Amino acid sequence: MVGFIYLPVVTLVLFSLHDGRVPVPPFRGPTLEWYARILGNAKVIQATGISLLVAATSAALSVALATLAAWGLARHRLPGKPLIEALIMAPLAVSTLVIGLGLSVTWSGLIGKSPLFVIMGHVALNLPLAFAIIYVQLDAAQARLEAAARDLGASEVQVFFRVTLPSLRVSLIAAAALCFTFSWDEFIVAFFLSGFDPTLPVVIWGLLRTGLDPQTNAAGTLVFLVSILAVVWVEALILRRRDAPPR
Amino acid sequence: MPPPDDLILSGLGKTYGAQSVLADVSLTVAAGSYVVLLGPSGSGKTTLLSILGGFTAPTTGTVRLGPRDITAMPPAQRPTATVFQDYALFPHLTIAQNVGFGLSVRHRPKTEIAARVEAALAMVDLAGYGPRRISATSGGQRQRIALARALVTEPAILLLDEPLGALDLNLRRQMQAELRRLQQAEGRSFIHVTHDQEEAMALADQIVIMNRGRIEDLGPPEQVYTRPRTRFSAGFMGESTLLPARFADGAAETAIGRLPAADLGGCSIAIRPESLRLAAQPGDIPLGRAQITARSFQGSHATLTLRLGDTPLALRAPPGASPDPGTEHLIFLAPDGAVPLTD
Numbered sequence: 001m002v003g004f005i006y007l008p009v010v011t012l013v014l015f016s017l018h019d020g021r022v023p024v025p026p027f028r029g030p031t032l033e034w035y036a037r038i039l040g041n042a043k044v045i046q047a048t049g050i051s052l053l054v055a056a057t058s059a060a061l062s063v064a065l066a067t068l069a070a071w072g073l074a075r076h077r078l079p080g081k082p083l084i085e086a087l088i089m090a091p092l093a094v095s096t097l098v099i100g101l102g103l104s105v106t107w108s109g110l111i112g113k114s115p116l117f118v119i120m121g122h123v124a125l126n127l128p129l130a131f132a133i134i135y136v137q138l139d140a141a142q143a144r145l146e147a148a149a150r151d152l153g154a155s156e157v158q159v160f161f162r163v164t165l166p167s168l169r170v171s172l173i174a175a176a177a178l179c180f181t182f183s184w185d186e187f188i189v190a191f192f193l194s195g196f197d198p199t200l201p202v203v204i205w206g207l208l209r210t211g212l213d214p215q216t217n218a219a220g221t222l223v224f225l226v227s228i229l230a231v232v233w234v235e236a237l238i239l240r241r242r243d244a245p246p247r
Numbered sequence: 248m249p250p251p252d253d254l255i256l257s258g259l260g261k262t263y264g265a266q267s268v269l270a271d272v273s274l275t276v277a278a279g280s281y282v283v284l285l286g287p288s289g290s291g292k293t294t295l296l297s298i299l300g301g302f303t304a305p306t307t308g309t310v311r312l313g314p315r316d317i318t319a320m321p322p323a324q325r326p327t328a329t330v331f332q333d334y335a336l337f338p339h340l341t342i343a344q345n346v347g348f349g350l351s352v353r354h355r356p357k358t359e360i361a362a363r364v365e366a367a368l369a370m371v372d373l374a375g376y377g378p379r380r381i382s383a384t385s386g387g388q389r390q391r392i393a394l395a396r397a398l399v400t401e402p403a404i405l406l407l408d409e410p411l412g413a414l415d416l417n418l419r420r421q422m423q424a425e426l427r428r429l430q431q432a433e434g435r436s437f438i439h440v441t442h443d444q445e446e447a448m449a450l451a452d453q454i455v456i457m458n459r460g461r462i463e464d465l466g467p468p469e470q471v472y473t474r475p476r477t478r479f480s481a482g483f484m485g486e487s488t489l490l491p492a493r494f495a496d497g498a499a500e501t502a503i504g505r506l507p508a509a510d511l512g513g514c515s516i517a518i519r520p521e522s523l524r525l526a527a528q529p530g531d532i533p534l535g536r537a538q539i540t541a542r543s544f545q546g547s548h549a550t551l552t553l554r555l556g557d558t559p560l561a562l563r564a565p566p567g568a569s570p571d572p573g574t575e576h577l578i579f580l581a582p583d584g585a586v587p588l589t590d
């Protein structure tokens with residue numbers, strides 16, 4: 001297990017510091033030459049900007065839509081509620097290849113391959129995850145908080161903005177951070193939809209095709225670093241909440 | 248301020264599909280009184296409280312506060328405030344922000360909110376605790392915060408749903424005294440739901456005993472305890488022995504003899520352990536020699552289990568000088584010790 005999960009990561013990071021043209025053992029170095037090269041590559045820098053924009057926007061959109069959907073479903077009696085739940089959660093079970101290809105075939109005539117199209121694809125991909133995280137938090141205890149707020153004279157708008165949203169804070173941040181990391185290193189959908197302004201994973205894939213080079217290791221390490229930072233931040237948030245006594 | 252109004256419930260019922268959880272509940276809560284809704288789980292007491300708070304719409308009946316019909320009034324506009332069983336304090340706010348919430352959503356000036364919050368916190372002995380976070384408080388403190396948060400909005404009626412259920416015995420006693428003090432100091436009506444009969448007797452001006460969605464019995468604690476109306480309330484409020492009886496000529500024919508009791512149309516009587524005595528007092532009815540089968544010491548008194556003929560009875564005796572199990576003893580019934588029941 002450890003060999004398959006962590007060893008490749010260690011290898012990737014180690015050989016990004018390799019002082020030689022091909023990233024194969026024995027290790028020589030270390031050197032930061034490959035980082036300098038990758039950060040000097042205009043295409044990579046541009047793709048990083050696009051990836052950050054796509055990840056941030058699609059995460060924000062996913063969380064906003066998921067919050068509205070979860071709140072609507074949890075707090076109102078809607079006809080066909082199980083069907084709506086199933087429709088929202090279903091994309092989790094669909095292959096990203098199908099989503100990417102499907103979006104491309106169905107909509108590219110109308111929308112055109114662009115970062116905007118990738119954002120829409122990533123929202124489609126991440127909405128179920130965000131919905132699930134937020135939906136479980138809207139339980140009976142949370143409903144009583146809202147009832148208490150109404151009882152104390154709060155209007156529906158005040159209930160939503162002064163009780164529902166703030167008490168969902170940790171779930172909202174966790175969902176946003178996860179959506180961000182999934183979008184940040186997502187390849188298949190981005191590959192189908194990004195067109196002439198590719199995201200970072202698509203550019204790295206392009207680098208790989210031109211030959212094995214520690215530059216790709218350096219790029220991979222940077223991508224990994226951003227994801228790790230987001231995940232650690234979320235874990236810290238969740239652990240801090242667990243330390244607090246239950247309400 | 249106009250004189251406070253009575254709360255009048257008439258014909259309240261609630262059904263979920265084919266299941267009826269509340270049926271034909273009519274009750275008047277006098278302004279400024281402490282009413283306890285007492286019953287086992289599933290008796291409809293929490294549903295009734297939820298209807299009064301505006302969280303559940305009744306299927307039938309009306310709720311009026313004086314001349315106003317408030318049956319369909321949403322919780323935000325109701326002159327009621329609820330203390331929830333789990334307190335439902337806002338975890339993202341400080342104690343002061345929790346208590347001030349009801350004033351803040353009504354856009355009261357900041358200085359007024361601060362003053363009223365501090366006064367409310369002082370009232371529940373939490374002066375100076377305002378800036379703390381909810382996560383840094385104990386169960387008893389949460390209970391007080393929930394009370395202060397509800398009272399700060401000056402509701403005509405405070406609704407309490409099993410408010411002491413999560414506290415240990417000592418704290419519960421202490422909070423009972425506190426609740427009673429708050430209710431009397433503020434002169435508001437409190438309606439309190441519990442399944443604990445001791446808590447009900449300690450707090451209530453009026454006890455309403457509920458069972459299977461109906462009111463079984465109601466009255467001041469002493470009356471409900473000493474003169475229960477139904478078999479259910481006799482069994483629920485403390486110990487008693489129920490005996491089948493046939494009523495005729497102002498007396499009840501029972502297995503232990505003919506006892507004075509009015510005919511209420513029922514077919515049984517209840518006898519409390521404290522109505523039976525080992526030594527006769529003036530007017531007592533001698534019941535004959537009973538066999539003592541067991542004795543359990545309970546601090547301030549001892550409970551004897553007896554057999555009178557074939558009928559088992561319980562008797563509450565002073566702790567010293569009670570006869571040993573296996574012996575026989577004459578026993579007597581207090582003149583009003585046989586309580587006729589309606590069903």
